[in-house]
Amino acid sequence: MSFGDPNNPYGQQGQPGQQQPGYGSPQGQQPGYGYPQQAPQGVPQQGYGYPQQPGQPYGAHPQQQPGHGSGMPELAHWGLRFGGKLIDGLLYLVPYVLFAFGANSDGGAAPALxxxxxxxxxxxxxxxxxxxxxxxxxxxxxxxxxxLLRESDGQPIGGGMAFVRTLAHFLDNIACYIGWLWPLWDQKKQTFADKVCSTVVIKSQ
Structure with missing residues (x-):
């Protein structure tokens, strides 16, 4: 058996022009440690109302445009909004009773109340x-x-804007309170204050 014998496994030489694979180079296999890894497929996108990734349009999947309907949960119907408003109003009941009792009393404790x-x-x-x-x-x-979230990106609107929206409810009151009923037939279920402040109310559960 000669050194150049093709049956000799130790003497096989590479053919001219044929590149021999080096140590650690891929040969039709998955990239090894240190090679760029492909992004996993099927990773769910973050939904409406959650922090977005930097540089990525909020709630938008690849090849989609962000905006209303892109990952936005179900809008809250009028009954839920009315129920929430009613509960919020009940929180004022106790201090209001104290205020009214004090304002309509002549006793010494009236001013304090x-x-x-x-x-x-x-x-x-x-x-x-x-x-x-x-x-x-x-x-x-x-x-x-x-x-309550901002319509454009599904994020909380901040305390300042929440105060402005509270003042904007004046628009819901002036036309015989029709603005409060507007979510019953509006496509985005918005009051006049929501439209002015670009906000929507969604179901969180």
Whole structure:
């Protein structure tokens, strides 16, 4: 058996022009350690109302445009919104009773009750606005399972904008309160205040 014998496994030489695979180079196999890995397929996209990745349109899948209907959950119907508003109103009941009792009494404790009632209602209002702006939920919204979010990207609107939206409810009141009923037939289930502030109310559960 000669060194150049083709049957000699130790003497086989590469053919001219044929590149021999080097150590660690891929040969039709999966890339080894240190090679770029492909992104896993089928990873679910983040839904509406969750923080988005930098540089990626919010709630948009590849080859899709962001916006209304792109990953947005079901909008809250009028009954849920009314229920949340009713529960929020009940929070003011105790301080309002104290305020009214003090305002309509002549006793020595009347001024104190008026002040306590007024401060109580103010504290509840400020706390509710902050909660709605930072989390999208007041106490009432949390109980009925709905959330207020910015329409463009599904994020909480912030305390300042939540306060502006509260003032914008004036528009819902001036036309015989028709703005409060507008979600019954509106495509996006928005009140006039929602349209002005570009907000939507979605189901969170």
């Amino acid at each position: 008026t002040i306590v009632g007024s401060l109580g209602m103010l504290a509840i209002f400020i706390w509710q606005v902050i909660q709605e702006g930072s989390t999208g939920q007041t106490v009432g919204k949390k109980v009925v399972g709905i959330r």
